[in-house]
Amino acid sequence: METFVLAHNYQRPDVQLMADTVGDSLELALEAREIDADRIVMCGVDFMAEVVKTLNPDREVVVPDHRAACGMAMRLRAKELREFRREHPDAAVVAYVNTSAEVKAEADVMCTSANAVEVVSSLPEDKIIFVPDGNLAAWVQKHVPDKEVIPFPEHGCCPTHHSLSPSDLRELCSQHPDATVVVHPECPPEVCAMADFVGSTSQILQYCEKKDVSKIVMGTEEGLAFRIRRETGTEVIVPGHMVCPDMKINTGEKVERVLEARHTPEPLRVELDPDIISQVEEVVEEMFRLTR
Ligand code: SF4
Incomplete structure (x- = not known):
């Protein structure tokens, strides 16, 4: 059975390394529309797997651990x-x-x-x-x-992004005065106002690439640091508490188990009501239509 593995930028390094595509939610949704494998493994949290299932209602969509759910x-x-x-x-x-x-x-x-x-x-x-x-x-x-x-x-x-306070960020900036400050827009407005750049995870990655930034203080989930360091060589400083426990439930071992299984255990298979699928599909396609 042909399997395609998608992973979000916040996944653990070993999971990212096993994926065919790593990206932010938009990139994963775009990729999900093009996949023609029989089975898709979505490494992220529940709502991401649901979007993939919506765009692939006739394919088997599975997750490495069904407990990974966005708080x-x-x-x-x-x-x-x-x-x-x-x-x-x-x-x-x-x-x-x-x-x-x-x-x-x-x-x-x-x-x-x-x-x-x-x-x-x-x-x-x-x-x-x-x-x-x-x-x-x-x-x-x-x-x-x-x-x-x-x-x-x-x-x-x-909870992960909201936990970053202006004083946390100020302290990190005083320890690293040479760093560029990049944050995700899920951070509080006062934190976004202090940043040199605000964007999604992939926009942050592109910013580091295009601007050739040598060092960043990063206000988003720490999983993105692995990809930025690996692909751009940028030094990344992340506040220690910016870890999403749900994103970390998936491990390389669990992904391997899913890939090796002949039959996916039921709780790992993503199932949605067909009416919900068609309603969500419209809402997702409307996004693509508006942003074409
Ligand atoms: S970091 Fe975790 S809790 Fe926060 S939005 Fe993403 S999945 Fe949800």
Whole structure:
């Protein structure tokens, strides 16, 4: 059976080294549309595997460990979004990729951190409900000031990125005054305001490559450091606490086990309701249409 392995930039080095493609959520979704292997192994967290399944409903999509679930995505339920939407009937709903398939099915369009500003700018509506990351919503609002961006739920955030405080960053910068500061837009707005560059994981990697940056203080999950060091030779300083426990559940050993298994154990197989698949597919394809 032909198998294709996808891995997110936050995965452990041994997992990244086993993958056919490593990337951010947008790159993985783009790649997932082109795969023609019988089986796809998605090394990341639950919502990433769901997007891959949506784009490959007839292929077997498997994960190395079914417990890898995004803490931020888990906190928002479809029912809550449906009710909130009713209070803002004139607003479009933009779902960050870090949401469950059921939540995406309630939205008008999906976005990733690489294209959130572009997606929101391209919509005809002036009012946007943005779920579930309040920090990314604030970043979008800053760059699309002519629209009203309403974050939902209240206090929605990624625990890993939200844990980076301005004082943590100031301290690291004082220890490394020669470093360029790059952060992910899931970080708090005050942290983003201190950075030389704000972008998705792959945009950070491209920034280091293009600008030939020799040293960075990096405000995102530490897994990206491996790829940046390996591909650009940039020295990377990461705050010690920026580790997403869910992203680290997958290991090279677990990926190997999945690759060697004749039959994938049921909990590792990604299954979605066909109605949800078709609704999510529309929301994902709308993102591709708006950002073409
Ligand atoms: S880093 Fe944050 S947003 Fe990404 S999977 Fe972990 S908890 Fe979710």
